[in-house]
Amino acid sequence: xGWLLSGVSGLILLSPVGALLVMQIYQTHxxxxxxxxxxxxxxxxxxxxxxxxxxxxxxxxxxxDDILPPSAKDVMFAPVEPTMDLGGGLLPPLEDPRRWAGDTxxxxxxxxxxxxxxxxxxxxxxxxxxxxxxxxxxxxxASGTWMGACVDDLPEIAQALAxxxxxxxxxxxxxxxxxxxxxxxxxxxxxxxxxxxxFHRKDVIGVVWMSRTSMAPLKAAYLYRRPLLLGxxxxxxLTAFLSLVFARSITRPLRQITLAAESIARGGAPDRLAxxxxxxxxxxxxxxxLFTMTRQLSDRAEYISEFAANVSHELKSPITAIRGAAELLxxxxxxxxxxxxxxFLANIEADASRMERLVNRLMELAxxxxxxxxAQEVDIEDALGRVADGHDGRVTVIxxxxxxxxxxxxxxxxxxxxxLLDNALRHSGDSPVVIxxxxxxxxxxxxxxxxxxxxxxxxxxxxxxxxxxxxxxxxGTGLGLAxxxxxxxxxxxDVTVRTGPEGTTFTLTV
Numbered sequence: 001x002g003w004l005l006s007g008v009s010g011l012i013l014l015s016p017v018g019a020l021l022v023m024q025i026y027q028t029h030x031x032x033x034x035x036x037x038x039x040x041x042x043x044x045x046x047x048x049x050x051x052x053x054x055x056x057x058x059x060x061x062x063x064x065d066d067i068l069p070p071s072a073k074d075v076m077f078a079p080v081e082p083t084m085d086l087g088g089g090l091l092p093p094l095e096d097p098r099r100w101a102g103d104t105x106x107x108x109x110x111x112x113x114x115x116x117x118x119x120x121x122x123x124x125x126x127x128x129x130x131x132x133x134x135x136x137x138x139x140x141x142a143s144g145t146w147m148g149a150c151v152d153d154l155p156e157i158a159q160a161l162a163x164x165x166x167x168x169x170x171x172x173x174x175x176x177x178x179x180x181x182x183x184x185x186x187x188x189x190x191x192x193x194x195x196x197x198x199f200h201r202k203d204v205i206g207v208v209w210m211s212r213t214s215m216a217p218l219k220a221a222y223l224y225r226r227p228l229l230l231g232x233x234x235x236x237x238l239t240a241f242l243s244l245v246f247a248r249s250i251t252r253p254l255r256q257i258t259l260a261a262e263s264i265a266r267g268g269a270p271d272r273l274a275x276x277x278x279x280x281x282x283x284x285x286x287x288x289x290l291f292t293m294t295r296q297l298s299d300r301a302e303y304i305s306e307f308a309a310n311v312s313h314e315l316k317s318p319i320t321a322i323r324g325a326a327e328l329l330x331x332x333x334x335x336x337x338x339x340x341x342x343x344f345l346a347n348i349e350a351d352a353s354r355m356e357r358l359v360n361r362l363m364e365l366a367x368x369x370x371x372x373x374x375a376q377e378v379d380i381e382d383a384l385g386r387v388a389d390g391h392d393g394r395v396t397v398i399x400x401x402x403x404x405x406x407x408x409x410x411x412x413x414x415x416x417x418x419x420l421l422d423n424a425l426r427h428s429g430d431s432p433v434v435i436x437x438x439x440x441x442x443x444x445x446x447x448x449x450x451x452x453x454x455x456x457x458x459x460x461x462x463x464x465x466x467x468x469x470x471x472x473x474x475x476g477t478g479l480g481l482a483x484x485x486x487x488x489x490x491x492x493x494d495v496t497v498r499t500g501p502e503g504t505t506f507t508l509t510v
Contacts, residue, residue, distance in 0.1 A: 028086055034192045034214040035082040035167050041128060042196040043080070043207040048118065049132050049141065049206055050198055052111035057217065062200060069163060070202045078498055079194060080196065084167045090190065091170045097149035101138040104148060108206060112140030126212075130460050133207040140206070151209075160195035160207040167194045172213055190214045239449035257287055264294050318351035373409045380444065387417045391433075398436040406444050408491060408510055414489040419480035420448040420506045427452035429503065440509060443493055449505040460499065484508060 050062055064076065072078040112132050112343050119130045123143040132141035137152025159166035172191040191213050198206040325344040329336070336344075381399050388395040406413070417435065424433045431451035438445050455463065466482045481495075484506070488495045493509035 011212065027431045028084075031084050031086060031169060031190060031192055031214045032082050034212055035084045035194060036209045038167075038192060038194040039080050039082065039165075041122075041126070041130070042194060044205075045115070045119070045130060045132065045210075046196060046198045046208045049111055049208070050200065053107060053200075053205060056107035056110045066201050067199055069197070069199050071163070080165050082167065083165070084169060084192065086169060086190075091155075091168055093171050093173045093191075094154075097146060097151060098153075099150040101136075101148045101150055104140075104172055106134070106138050108134035110385050114139045114281075116143075116147075120205055129211045131209045133157065133161075133209055135161070135203075135205055136206075139209075155208065156193055156195040157207060160197045160209075161204055163197050163199070163204055165194070165196055167192065169193070171216075195502065230400045253287065257290060260287075270435050280322065318355045321351045322348050370453060375409055377405045378413055379405055380408045380437050383413055383416065384437060384446070387414055387421055388435060391421075391425065394430075394432050396432060398434060400436060402437045402439050402444060405414045405510065412487045412490070413510065416484045416510075417448065419445060419484050419489065420508065423480060423506075424448050424450035424504070426454070431503075443509050446508045446510070447505055449503060449507075451503040454499040454501055454504055455497070460497070463497065464495070 039198070047067075054060070054062060068075075068078050110135070115132070118461055120143050121131075122128070123130065130143040131139045131143075131146060136139045136150070138150040139146050140149060141147075141218045152161060156166040156168045170191050170193060172189050191211055193209070193211045196208045196210075197204045198208065199297060230379070289374070325348050329341065329344055381397070381403060381404070382396045384399075388397050421433060421435065428450035429452065433451075433508065434447075434449045435448045436449070438447075464481050464485045466479060485495050487506055488510060491510040498505045498507075
């Protein structure tokens with residue numbers, strides 16, 4: 001969703017820049033279009049002038065070889081391509097000529113005067129300024145003013161007299177009001193000038209100098225208003241559609257999350273959300289996080305409820321026994337035999353000890369399950385060695401292809417292994433017990449193996465339940481294996497058991 005919002009914001013910010021860029025590109029296209037039209041007209045005017053010039057020179061008509069420029073690479077064609085580039089800016093408007101021709105009697109002048117009426121008539125229809133220059137850069141034919149003006153100092157004329165087609169763009173200055181949109185006259189601030197050299201047998205015999213105002217983007221938009229209007233309507237509809245899609249893709253999943261949260265608040269069971277249609281990845285993550293959080297809270301509430309019921313049940317018996325013994329002692333302490341009084345006091349002490357063991361084990365289990373301590377790098381061999389010490393050589397530690405250290409809370413690891421070892425020692429008689437460690441994938445598997453008679457099948461499914469024990473009369477609390485399982489789960493591991501007549505093996509994966 002972050003990328004989506006960033007993209008929309010960027011699109012909004014870049015829209016003005018994009019609009020300006022599009023207008024600039026479109027204006028360049030219109031200028032190039034104007035230049036292309038001027039080139040087409042210039043070629044026709046050049047051929048008219050050439051025919052008249054050849055007549056004045058008393059020469060025969062020109063062939064294709066005669067009219068090709070020196071730079072032509074083809075013996076049949078020499079197309080003139082537009083060269084206009086607005087990147088260099090606009091030249092200032094034309095100034096009045098500073099030099100005029102003196103002698104106007106040559107063949108160029110006679111050919112120019114012959115075609116001038118034609119140029120004047122064509123201007124009525126195309127509004128194009130046409131001037132033909134002789135080889136000296138002076139105007140010999142014109143559709144308007146400047147007849148006889150010498151303009152060879154202009155950059156495009158100088159290039160054309162040197163045999164190279166040139167085009168330039170100048171600022172347009174007009175003292176007349178802007179023409180109506182439907183008029184043939186063009187609105188615009190750019191006037192395009194082209195200078196096409198006229199060749200005859202590789203020599204420049206003249207230049208066709210033409211100019212016209214480029215069409216303004218606003219007028220072009222008016223002329224093409226119908227397709228533009230249809231395009232604008234299409235863009236608006238597409239924008240509205242995309243806005244609705246994006247809004248729906250964000251608001252609908254959020255509405256589903258809200259409804260799910262309200263359902264949970266009313267006591268409903270948490271359930272993983274199923275999205276209808278497209279939803280951003282962040283919304284998926286939010287829904288999964290909500291499901292995980294509610295499931296954990298639900299599991300925690302269920303655990304607390306079950307935990308409280310178990311604690312109440314386990315503590316009820318010793319508390320009842322202590323209360324009963326205390327009442328009997330209070331009522332008959334004077335008449336009670338010393339041996340009977342000692343028996344009651346011993347029962348009270350035994351029940352109090354059991355309660356103390358239960359409370360200590362419950363606190364240990366609660367610490368592991370509710371707030372696992374920070375992990376440390378623990379040396380596996382040292383930790384297992386400390387657990388095995390003090391058992392008169394009955395416990396053997398075997399390290400086989402195992403990492404040297406493991407990242408875990410050291411107290412949790414030793415508590416889990418010690419509980420497994422205590423169970424094994426109680427059930428193996430005088431037989432030895434083996435603690436082994438090996439690598440299992442990216443984790444460590446610690447096995448505690450005894451040579452006892454095995455676990456009864458009817459008890460096998462309940463051995464990891466809290467408070468389940470077959471040795472209650474020997475002080476068993478039924479929390480040892482529950483603690484082992486809690487340690488495994490906090491590490492993302494597990495604890496399993498294999499049992500039979502030859503012994504039992506518990507495997508703790510952490």
